[in-house]
Amino acid sequence: MRRLYERRLTTCSGGNISLLVEGDTTLITPSGLDKGRIDAEQIGIISFSGENLTPSLKPSIETEMHIRVYQNRTDIKAVVHAHPVISSSFAASEKEINTSLIAESRAVIGKPVRASYAFMGSPELATIVARAANEANTVLLTNHGVLSVGQTLLQAFDRIEVLEAAATITLLGGKRELTVAHLSELEPLEEDSLVINEELVQLITQAVLNNLKA
Numbered sequence: 379m380r381r382l383y384e385r386r387l388t389t390c391s392g393g394n395i396s397l398l399v400e401g402d403t404t405l406i407t408p409s410g411l412d413k414g415r416i417d418a419e420q421i422g423i424i425s426f427s428g429e430n431l432t433p434s435l436k437p438s439i440e441t442e443m444h445i446r447v448y449q450n451r452t453d454i455k456a457v458v459h460a461h462p463v464i465s466s467s468f469a470a471s472e473k474e475i476n477t478s479l480i481a482e483s484r485a486v487i488g489k490p491v492r493a494s495y496a497f498m499g500s501p502e503l504a505t506i507v508a509r510a511a512n513e514a515n516t517v518l519l520t521n522h523g524v525l526s527v528g529q530t531l532l533q534a535f536d537r538i539e540v541l542e543a544a545a546t547i548t549l550l551g552g553k554r555e556l557t558v559a560h561l562s563e564l565e566p567l568e569e570d571s572l573v574i575n576e577e578l579v580q581l582i583t584q585a586v587l588n589n590l591k592a
C-alpha cells in the first residue's frame with residue numbers, strides 16, 4: 379500500500395489491498411488510515427462471512443468488493459484497488475486504455491474490462507466489479523478507479539502499475555499497435571509469470587502473518 383502511494387498510484391485515503399489466507403479469510407487494509415504510512419499491525423483480518431477478527435480496526439468500505447471478487451475468482455489470492463490518475467481519467471471517459479501498444483502491458487495485463495458505475499462501498503459495486511473480474515485481471519471502475527487481481531500481491535500490484543503506464547502511453551498518443559503475430563507470441567509469457575509469482579505468495583503471506591502475531 380505504501381508502495382502504491384509512494385508511486386502516486388493512489389491517494390492517501392483512497393484504495394485498498396487484500397490478500398487471501400486460509401481459504402475464506404482476507405488480510406485487508408482498513409478504512410481511514412494514511413496509506414502512505416500504513417504498517418503491518420494496521421492490516422485488518424476479515425472472514426468471508428464479514429466477521430472482523432481485528433475489531434480495533436475499521437474495515438475498508440470496499441471489503442465486500444474484495445470478498446466477492448475472491449468468491450468469483452478462486453484462482454487468485456490478491457486484490458489491489460487504487461485510484462491512479464491517468465487510468466482513472468480513462469475510467470471517467472468513454473476512451474479505452476490500449477494495451478496493444480507495448481509488449482509488457484499486453485503480457486502482464488492482457489485487456490482490461492470496464493465495470494459500470496455504482497456508489498463506492500455499495501453492495502451493487504461489489505456485484506458489478508466481481509462480475510467484471512471474471513472477464514479480466516484488471517478492471518476499470520467507471521468514475522471511480524481501477525482494480526486488479528493476482529496470484530500474489532506483487533502480481534496484482536504490477537498489473538496496476540503496468541495499467542497506469544499503458545494509460546499514459548495511450549494518452550500520449552501511441553498509435554502503432556503490435557501485430558496479431560506479435561500479440562500471439564506474448565500469450566505464453568502470461569502463463570510463465572503466473573508460475574514464477576506463485577512461490578512469492580507463500581513468502582508474503584507468511585511475512586504479513588508473522589508481523590500480525592508480533
Ligand SMILES: [Zn+2]
Pocket residue numbers: 392393459460461498522523
Ligand atoms: Zn476506491
